[in-house]
Amino acid sequence: MTSNADLLLDDFLAFSLKGETPSITQGTTRSGVRWTWQSHGIALFEPAHAPTHSVLASAGIHGDETAPIEMLSRLVADIANGRAPLAARMLVILGNIDAMRGGTRYINDDLNRLFSGRYKSLPQSHEAPRAAELEAQALQFFDGATHAKWHIDMHTAIRASVFEQFALLPHTGAPLARAMFDWLRDARLQAVLLHKEKSNTFVHFTAQHANALACTLELGKVRPFGENDLARFAASDAALRRLIADEALKEQAPLRVFTVVAQIDKQSEHFVLNVASDVPNFTAFPSGTELAHDGAYRYRVSHDEERIVFPNPRVKPGLRAGLMVIDTTDATFASLA
Ligand SMILES: [Zn+2]
Structure with a gap:
């Protein structure tokens, strides 16, 4: 192996930030794992034996969300040196490399709003070709797989949160899978938010189309x-390693489930959010609280308790300025097949 390809496996993040093309694009590690460099920031790993399932693990869809990017880069090194056993096929994606290089969330557009073809409406966007490439790579990876298919897309939040680590599940209309909830508990996530509408995120795309x-x-x-x-990300890292190794789950951490019941809309520049714009995610408000107004529009809490997630009064008029969720833990667990 040349030194250039060594760096690819030893420090996938550094290699990807350099923007180089490897001198060789595939090989086999000492532990028998077949690796293929697919494109910048995208590498495929296939175990020596027939794979039990397929796992797409992505990070850096937002370029400044560094911790999971570093975590995934270390996982690549450990797959290569045999410290992380691999039973699954695995596709590793570092998403927005140009934004990573600049230390920013994105260059022109939020990459995680461009999937399911939305990039086609923004052909001039710096992020549009990458969204197209990630869609094609994901479809190619999952195509023909008859075993379980997983996609874990790792981010870090911009704001504080009542639940420091939480997950979001896309809404495709498919029933909720107990396996996913079990894995989220294994990763010690504290809460999960269930969307009720389709979106243009990467996970929505893979859930819907693959x-x-x-x-x-x-x-x-x-x-x-x-x-x-x-160390703060150790639980997710360990659960991801168990997932790709097809090892038994270890943790059964408590997990609270929240379902989106409404959104706060910004109609005009007169929009006023009645809570601090840095209010932590999942802050609870009692029934009757007026959370926002904009001309004749009012948003009042109508359930006994609603929690606000991703409040952002600075979005453009016509866009969502916050999501409202309610606790559906018991009903959700009771509904799992
Ligand atoms: Zn993010």
Whole structure:
């Protein structure tokens, strides 16, 4: 192996940030794993024996969400040196490399709003070709797989949260899978948010078009590369390693489930959000609380208790300024097949 391809496996993040093309694009590690460099920031790993399932693990869809990117890069090194056993086929994706290089969330457009073809309506966007490439790579990876298909997309949140680590599940109309909830508990996620509408996220795309068990993980607050305390992400890292090794789940951490019941809409520049714009995600408000107004529009809490997620009064008029969720833990677990 040349030194260039060594770096690819030893430090996939550094290699990807350099933007180089490897001198050789595939090989076999000492542990028998077949690796293929697919494209910048995209690598395929296939176990020596028939794979039990397929796992797409992505990070850096937002370029400044560094901790999961570093975590995934270390996982690549450990797959290559044999420390992380592999029973599944695995596709590793570092999403928005140009934004990573610039230390920003994105260059022109939020990549995680461009999937399911939305990039076609923004052909000039710096992110459009990458969205198209990630869709094609994901479809190619899952195509023809008859075993279980997983997609774990790892992020870090911008704001504080009542539940520091939480997951979001896309809404495709398919029944909720107990396997996903069991895995989220194994990863010690504290809460999961169930969407009720389709969206343009990467996980929505793989859930909808490849039938993958897909989730977005929000793993706490973000810092620059090299300054992350990866110990805070150890539970998710360990659960991802168990998933790709096809090892038994270990943790059964309590998991609260929340379902979206409404959204707060920004209609005009007169929009006023009545809570601090840095209010933590999942902050609860009692029935009757007026959370926002905009001309004649009012948003009042109508359930006994609603919690606000992703409030952002600075979005453009016509866009969502916050999601409202209610606790559906008991009903959701009772509904799982
Ligand atoms: Zn993100």
